[in-house]
Amino acid sequence: MSDIDTGSQEAGDRGKTLESGMPSSEIKFIQGNEVCVEAALYAGLDFFAGYPITPSTEIAEHLSARLPQAGKTFIQMEDEIASICAIIGASLTGHKVMTATSGPGFSLMQEALGYAVMTEIPSVIVNVQRGGPSTGLPTHASQGDVNQARWGTHGDHAIITLTASNHQDVFSITVDAFNLAETYRTPVILLFDEVVGHMREKVIIPAPGQLPLVERLRTSVREGIDYHPYLPREDGRLPMSDFGGVHRYNVTGLVHDMWGFPSGNPQVVQGLLRHLVDKINNNAREIARYKTYFTEDADCMLVSYGSSARSALHVVMNRRQRGEKLGLLELQTLWPFPAHVVRDVCARAEYVVVVEMNMGQVLEQVKLAVDKAQKVFLANRIDGVFINPTDIRNILRLIQGKGV
Amino acid sequence: MSIKQFIRERFFPHMWCPGCGHGVVLNAMLRAVERLGLNKNDIVMVSGIGCSSRISGYVDFHTLHTIHGRALAFATGVKMSRPELNLIVPMGDGDALAIGGNHFIHAARRNIDMTAIVMNNRIYGMTGGQYSPLSGHGILATTAPYHNIDQGFDIVNLATAAGATFVARTTTYHVQQITDILCDAITHKGFSVVEIMSQCPTYFGRKNREGGAVEMMKLMKDRTTPIGSKAFQENPDLIQRGIFVKRDQPEYCSEYHKVIEKAMKGR
Structure with missing residues (x-):
């Protein structure tokens, strides 16, 4: 494959x-x-x-x-x-x-x-x-x-x-x-x-060591030297110090300064909110996990995730055998939404069908990501029954103007 | 040695109202820590939300200011992952027993080793004087403008029934008793509950015509009596203070350690 x-x-x-x-x-x-x-x-x-x-x-x-x-x-x-x-x-x-x-x-x-x-x-x-x-x-x-x-x-x-x-x-x-x-x-x-x-x-x-593991980034600040729990390094990361260790600091759900102490200073508030959002959303490309199946020449692109993607993949494999140009983009990162991936992968498709078991929650994101929202359709089930390949095929027939 | 070593001076002055009893609790608690000779690095203070919970910001321990009512749940995670640490959990009456009531009884039931301090001023101070589950019948509050029809909890009875192995009560008038009791509570291996009746002259005192801080503290002196005192025999309406429960029962982290030993041996 x-x-x-x-x-x-x-x-x-x-x-x-x-x-x-x-x-x-x-x-x-x-x-x-x-x-x-x-x-x-x-x-x-x-x-x-x-x-x-x-x-x-x-x-x-x-x-x-x-x-x-x-x-x-x-x-x-x-x-x-x-x-x-x-x-x-x-x-x-x-x-x-x-x-x-x-x-x-x-x-x-x-x-x-x-x-x-x-x-x-x-x-x-x-x-x-x-x-x-x-x-x-x-x-x-x-x-x-x-x-x-x-x-x-x-x-x-x-x-x-x-x-x-x-x-x-x-x-x-x-x-x-x-x-x-x-x-x-x-x-x-x-x-x-x-x-x-x-x-x-x-x-x-997998055998131990086969998949990479990320361990906690701990501060190198020594005991007795001021440690700022919320002072990001240049790369935006914040080294941690274990509670119960040598650095005593405050943690609060209130907006806080670099010491972890409550602050209502507008500059601190803005800075913290920007940091919390930017550290993730600015790395959306790094965080994006997805799989593509036959997407290069697909006229019809299915976009799916979780168990729904199993049925979507079945439809794609089945239809490919009959020469129909179907592809599947399986999303594994849902948030931050990998809009750049969806836009690129769906660029050449005539229509895009989002397969999910809800009333269109990822559909809305896909519509926002692609050039033409009109080409995006929903294949879903909301009745508690696992969406199966026949469900998807029936909706594809409707979209293709073939009727039920 | 000064207890100043235990505070974060740069974060003062504190945000409590003039006359608030919470500063007395802070002072007496730090004296207990000093008397016990605890290492600052070994103390984790976990608090929730409310006037009382701001106490954690002012002390130079590991301090975790969490969300409303959940301090004991956070503290359980800290303690279970680092059982050698001393956990002190100051809470308000609303924080501990309204929104946090479920966590309170379950922490008591587990007998996990930590000291829960309920700073009971019978009112929600931070939000401006609404009735709490400790206000009691007949009290006036901003959400009880006619009078409060809720019955109050008895913290001592509640904690005892829930399984706490150390239960005590005192007031901000009895400053030295606070320190004595807290020393016992912190040293006790198991779940300790210390109710400290505290005054809120700004809201409770004003609404209920109890006067200022001094008058309210005098009321606490007059309305309380040592456990089983002669005064109590004569007037059962008095509120008893002292240590009500102190008993040994297997502590939760120690019990979990036994589970680990069993699991590692292959049952």
């Missing part, structure tokens, strides 16, 4: 292609939620706090067994609010942390998510999506939380949100989430869905 290219390779610093059969890698046949657990442990997860909620609970269950085996910490908190608060506290002491939830729990986490954004605390928040709003469809497929991941917490901010459609990618993107959280000192949201979370599929657990 020479036409298949992963955008990540363009980015340059991603993991090498996995070679099956490597002596120390391991093949497993497990649920997506378990893959997320394996990847988090691979990335160096030290601390997990969570609360049971379908369809993410298996992540907590497996970690409750695995973390203490490695001398690390699992705690089941009294709710999702407490869970995200606990991981933020644990991250401050110098640990890699994660929590996992689904829609209702993710809603509860939004205030503390903003706190992690404001205080720049590396953390990974997994949302295995269910149908919403409210209790919605706990055991059904949906991708309705894309915009919540972007704008769920209040105030201007930037956020990183990643997703994946198959277990091998769930593994690598989960490792990536930890790496990006450390690189940009930010919470990173892993937006999986019920299909990926509960499906069993083969996955190769």
